[in-house]
Amino acid sequence: xxxxxxxTIEQFYxxxxxxxxxxGKCKKCGKxxxxxxxxxxxxxxxxxxxxxxxxxxxxxxxxxxxxxPVQFQSQAPYAVGIIQLQNGLKLPGMIKDLTQEQLKIxxxxxxxxxxxxxxxxxxxxxxxxxxxx
Amino acid sequence: MKGKPLxxxxxxxxxxxxxxxxxxxRELFAEAVKExxxxxxxxxxxxxxxxxxxxxxxxxxxxxGHTGATTADWSGLLNIPATRTEAACASSGVALRSGIYAVLxxxxxxxxxxxxxxxxxxxxxxxxEYLAMASDYPFEQYHGxxxxxxxxxxARAHMKQYGTNETQLALVATKNHYHxxxxxxxxxxxxxxxxxxxxxxPVASPLKLYDCSLITDGASCLILxxxxxxxxxxxxxxxxxxxxxxxxxxGLYERAxxxxxxxxxxxxxxxxxxxxxxxxxxxxxxxxxxxxxxxxIAYEDLGFCSAGEGGKLVESGETRLDGSIPINTSGxxxxxxxxxxxxxxxxxxxxxxxxTGQADKRQVKNARIGLSHNVGGxxxxxxxxxxxxxx
Numbered sequence: 001x002x003x004x005x006x007x008t009i010e011q012f013y014x015x016x017x018x019x020x021x022x023x024g025k026c027k028k029c030g031k032x033x034x035x036x037x038x039x040x041x042x043x044x045x046x047x048x049x050x051x052x053x054x055x056x057x058x059x060x061x062x063x064x065x066x067x068x069p070v071q072f073q074s075q076a077p078y079a080v081g082i083i084q085l086q087n088g089l090k091l092p093g094m095i096k097d098l099t100q101e102q103l104k105i106x107x108x109x110x111x112x113x114x115x116x117x118x119x120x121x122x123x124x125x126x127x128x129x130x131x132x133x
Numbered sequence: 134m135k136g137k138p139l140x141x142x143x144x145x146x147x148x149x150x151x152x153x154x155x156x157x158x159r160e161l162f163a164e165a166v167k168e169x170x171x172x173x174x175x176x177x178x179x180x181x182x183x184x185x186x187x188x189x190x191x192x193x194x195x196x197x198g199h200t201g202a203t204t205a206d207w208s209g210l211l212n213i214p215a216t217r218t219e220a221a222c223a224s225s226g227v228a229l230r231s232g233i234y235a236v237l238x239x240x241x242x243x244x245x246x247x248x249x250x251x252x253x254x255x256x257x258x259x260x261x262e263y264l265a266m267a268s269d270y271p272f273e274q275y276h277g278x279x280x281x282x283x284x285x286x287x288a289r290a291h292m293k294q295y296g297t298n299e300t301q302l303a304l305v306a307t308k309n310h311y312h313x314x315x316x317x318x319x320x321x322x323x324x325x326x327x328x329x330x331x332x333x334x335p336v337a338s339p340l341k342l343y344d345c346s347l348i349t350d351g352a353s354c355l356i357l358x359x360x361x362x363x364x365x366x367x368x369x370x371x372x373x374x375x376x377x378x379x380x381x382x383x384g385l386y387e388r389a390x391x392x393x394x395x396x397x398x399x400x401x402x403x404x405x406x407x408x409x410x411x412x413x414x415x416x417x418x419x420x421x422x423x424x425x426x427x428x429x430i431a432y433e434d435l436g437f438c439s440a441g442e443g444g445k446l447v448e449s450g451e452t453r454l455d456g457s458i459p460i461n462t463s464g465x466x467x468x469x470x471x472x473x474x475x476x477x478x479x480x481x482x483x484x485x486x487x488x489t490g491q492a493d494k495r496q497v498k499n500a501r502i503g504l505s506h507n508v509g510g511x512x513x514x515x516x517x518x519x520x521x522x523x524x
Contacts, residue, residue, distance in 0.1 A: 009271050013271075035271070060290065060391065061286045061287075061290040061391055062286070063282050063288075063289060063337045063338050063339075063340075064335065064337065065278070065279055065281075065282050065337050066336055066338070067257065067258075067261060067279065067281065067336045067337070068258070068261065068277060069258060069261045069262035069265055069274075069277070069279060070258045070259065070261075070262055071262075071277075072277040073258060075277065077335070080276060080277060080278045080286075081286070082385070082386045082391070090386045090387065091272070091386060092272055092273055092276060092278060092286075092385070092386040093272075094276050094277060105290075105293050123271075123275070125271075125275065127276075129276070
């Protein structure tokens with residue numbers, strides 16, 4: 001057991017650095033948590049196993065952000081959305097490489113990964129986003 | 134318990150909402166407190182008030198936390214237990230709820246509840262960043278999803294699922310701006326047209342500048358007591374007969390529905406059940422219109438119409454001042470303004486005026502039952518309160 005990585009958000013992002021989208025599956029009730037969490041919110045179990053999730057999904061809803069926080073101002077306007085993945089899981093993120101006309105509810109997207117930008121002090125997490133399949 | 138007053142509101146106060154240059158949050162709060170004291174000459178604040186709860190969202194604005202003690206001091210109420218409540222934009226809805234807990238517990242017979250936020254001295258980018266702190270950091274903020282962005286995601290889903298359109302969203306804004314012209318403390322006191330809303334610059338599509346509530350400075354407060362003590366302070370109390378509060382996932386993406394706020398529905402159910410009031414008996418409501426789509430979703434979550442019919446309800450005109458269920462007669466967050474920590478108790482302030490017949494040009498005739506709906510973040514917290522005038 002001791003060599004299993006903790007079911008934390010930090011670990012989720014460590015897996016992302018390896019281009020893996022990983023969820024925690026409760027060994028007791030079977031609920032899949034994305035992001036992973038250390039306590040199952042359904043049955044209170046603390047026993048999980050890692051499950052790799054396909055980064056392919058369908059766009060549920062989206063918006064173009066025009067007024068951005070300080071850190072993202074240089075990228076605005078940019079698209080963000082919520083993506084429906086397998087197993088009923090959902091994940092929000094930026095959507096890149098699409099024109100405004102191509103951006104529609106229901107389009108198929110896949111995840112992409114990038115290493116963390118060194119300028120950032122905290123958190124030192126890699127980034128993911130979604131792009132056309 | 135059903136339909137019985139939980140607590141009585143014996144006074145209320147508010148500061149001017151708007152750009153209050155040169156005023157610190159605690160000074161704005163003192164302005165609201167002064168009005169509440171003035172309205173209630175039979176109250177001896179120093180000996181009567183036993184505790185206070187103050188909603189305040191962000192210490193980033195003024196580099197100032199510890200708002201409970203700070204506002205107690207500036208209100209002349211030093212040494213009483215003073216607690217800050219924080220639940221993003223529902224911070225003072227939660228302060229109100231906490232005040233009810235305190236009175237009902239018997240630990241404090243008279244409490245002051247309120248809220249404050251000083252925002253306008255910061256740039257829009259800074260405010261955008263601070264407000265986003267109400268959302269999930271690792272999966273929303275970290276990926277550039279703003280607070281208007283979250284409501285834009287709900288708006289787009291609502292439009293797709295129910296055919297709600299941008300003109301209907303705009304009608305929420307024009308209605309609340311009209312109401313704002315009748316409220317002397319409102320931040321924005323001008324009417325706007327549907328075209329103005331539709332042609333305003335995009336913030337997070339489909340939401341545009343005039344779909345968004347205002348960045349505002351302001352404070353509000355209420356004085357609550359046990360119903361049996363109310364007559365000591367006033368001849369015209371407003372009774373709170375139902376309270377509900379609920380929570381939901383911090384991340385919008387984790388929720389089953391993107392077109393409804395479960396926390397608001399649960400809070401409403403609790404408040405309705407407690408008060409034995411059904412939604413069709415509510416005469417007037419202040420709802421959390423942080424964005425125009427939020428008011429449409431509120432209509433549905435509170436049972437003023439069925440799911441998906443919110444756009445049509447605003448179109449019908451029934452939620453205007455002269456309609457069958459006037460909503461946001463204060464101007465709402467949209468025109469009165471949204472100093473986030475102050476909003477929940479500012480909604481109760483409007484209902485206090487309406488239910489005691491003091492709302493002047495915007496007075497709703499025969500208003501007896503009022504409801505307030507205060508939402509934190511993208512819906513991870515919601516409070517609903519039901520008020521009744523028994524005079």
